[in-house]
Amino acid sequence: MDTLCSIIGYKGKQSAAPILVDSLKKMEYRGYDSVGVAMIDNGGGMMVRKGTGKVQEVNKNLNISDMSGSIGIGHTRWATHGGVTDSNAHPHSACSKDIAVVHNGIIENYRELKEELTKAGHVFSSQTDSEVIAHLLESNIGKGVKAALMETCKRLKGTYGFVAVFQDGTIAGARFEEPLIIGVANDGYFVSSDVLGFLQYTDKAIFLDNCDIAVIDNKKLEIFNFDGLPVARPITQVAWELGEIDKGKYAHYTLKEINDQRVTVANAARQDEQAMERFCQTIKEAGSVYITGSGTSYHAALLFKHMLARFAKIRAETVMSSEAHDGLASVDEGSVIIAISQSGETADVLESVKIAKKQGAKVLGIVNVVTSSLARISDVFLSTNCGPEIGVAATKSFTGQLALAYAVTDRLSGGKLKAGEGAEFVNAIEKVISTSQPVIEKMAEGMKEVNDIYLLGRSIHYPIALEGALKLKELSYVHAEGVAAGELKHGPLALMEKNTLVILLAPQDATYADSISNAHEIKARGATVIGISDAKDEVYDHWIQIPHMDQEAFYPIVEVIPLQMLSYYMALAKNADPDYPRNLAKSVTVK
Ligand code: F6R
Secondary structure: OOEOOEEEEEEEOOOHHHHHHHHHHHHHHHOOOEEEEEEEOOOOOEEEEEEEOOHHHHHHHHOHHHOOOOEEEEEEEOEOOOOOOOOOOOOEEOOOOOEEEEEEEEEOOHHHHHHHHHHOOOOOOOOOOOHHHHHHHHHHHHHOHHHHHHHHHHHOOEEEEEEEEEOOOOEEEEEEEOOOEEEEEOOEEEEEOOHHHOOOOOOEEEEOOOOEEEEEOOOOEEEEEOOOOEOOOOOEEOOHHHHOOOOOOOOOHHHHHHHHHHHHHHHHHOOOHHHHHHHHHHHHHOOEEEEEEOHHHHHHHHHHHHHHHHHHOOOEEEEEHHHHHHHOOOOOOOEEEEEEEOOOOOHHHHHHHHHHHHOOOEEEEEEOOOOOHHHHHOOEEEEOOOOOOOOOOOOHHHHHHHHHHHHHHHHHOOOOOOOOOOHHHHHHHHHHHHHHHHHHHHHHHHOOOOOEEEEEEOHHHHHHHHHHHHHHHHHHOOEEEEEEHHHHHHOHHHHOOOOOEEEEEOOOOOOHHHHHHHHHHHHHOOOEEEEEEOOOOOOOOEEEEOOOOOOHHHHHHHHHHHHHHHHHHHHHHOOOOOOOOOOOOOOOOOO
16 A cells, blocks of 8 residues: 655646646656556646556556646556556546545555545545545645645654645655655646756756745745645756766667676776775764665665775675664764665665764765755765666666775775775676677576575675576576575585576685685485586586676676576567566665
């Protein structure tokens, strides 16, 4: 019933429907199981069209772009539970049909609110939590739009960014723990969950703070807090390049983003000198260092910890953001928390930062979206500089995070890592991408019937084994498990038999000899072994070659590339859509 979605509102001089459809397409990566729009048509009536499917499909079926009017709101939905049905799609209307609402987040107390509103005579038409917002606004609209929003926000528990459109043409929104941004154009306003929603129309943005309410009526834009007091929020100019999200010559965003890594890793390694200095100084001064993230970003945290220990002799604790309550219990005023997040909007990550901050810690952010909530609450943040990542599975943002972790470690260790601007791994990545595609594509075709894959890696390769397994699961829907190779004999060896497939990360570094003996143990049980290495070995049934690295610590950023490619091509072999894996959303802004 809860949703995790993109929202957009427009009030201006242009025809709103094509703008809303275009914006929703740009933000579809955030959630994509249903779509809907509410418009005030030229005759002053409220029209809602909504249905299940992707934006293009729903627009084709319902002719959303043809709706008339210059005021409207739109939504794409990603249901975490509760059905994907036309009636659960947003916008949700109040009984009178004079108010419609789109919402991103979770209303935790919706059951009691729904019961109360039903008793008061409201009739609900969906199973969503979001619909209560429309009915709450309706109950209070007699006091005016501003008061209706304030009263509504006072009653809601949970997280939300919502936008409502009213029959008189007013658009209003409020936010609590979910992003909401206003786009200021020459001839109108946008209200969106993401700057990508309006960036093709204006680069002027107002980032609403938590507990802000914005009302755009026929006269002006007003922003005030939940107590009704006016607040001033600056207009920020956002970078136009954030809006470049064309697939170009590639069949999918995921393939484009895998290829982008030839360039993006270098962009991540090259950092603003001052921000880098402040970032590193904060770590140096800290009594204890924690690193947090979710999913792929957590895997980057694991490698970062190894790098800091090995080269800078700094001990860091890694904490999975969703486990932060216990994991951060010992954080104090002397601590620093490094939070890694592509989107900078992941609820678990923001929650862990909040916990650490409350206990007095300093916050260092590593983000890709520099306008994100994480960037804004960090004491210092560094950007992975990868450009928008649209494919739901993280690819270039991960290697960006690793490149940045190398750069920070290098500085903290007084240059021991010899990372420079990453030339060695930049060249190696270029080589892997340009040479291994035919081998990997063929391999993926042969693997499409496989049900279980084990990825083995030791030491700094273990985080990559975990990341490779995550990519395979997400993109090609195969059960895949990352195993610390040394743990094999402590249990997983029991699973090795004739039909088992193992991918071994075995570059020629300190882990090499042990990894090769693991390969023999696996082979002896009849399993198939794919080796990812700079050296061929007879124990492999298949070999994916990566270049030799002078700096052993750079193998992880290179060896993850074939795993991304394998996951992508396996998805194609299994007729899955690699850009939009089932049940997943790019930016998980709910807990
Ligand atoms: C994996 C993936 C997710 C994200 C995770 C954190 O391919 O995309 O596991 O890594 O949801 O997202 P961010 O980095 O935006 O905090």
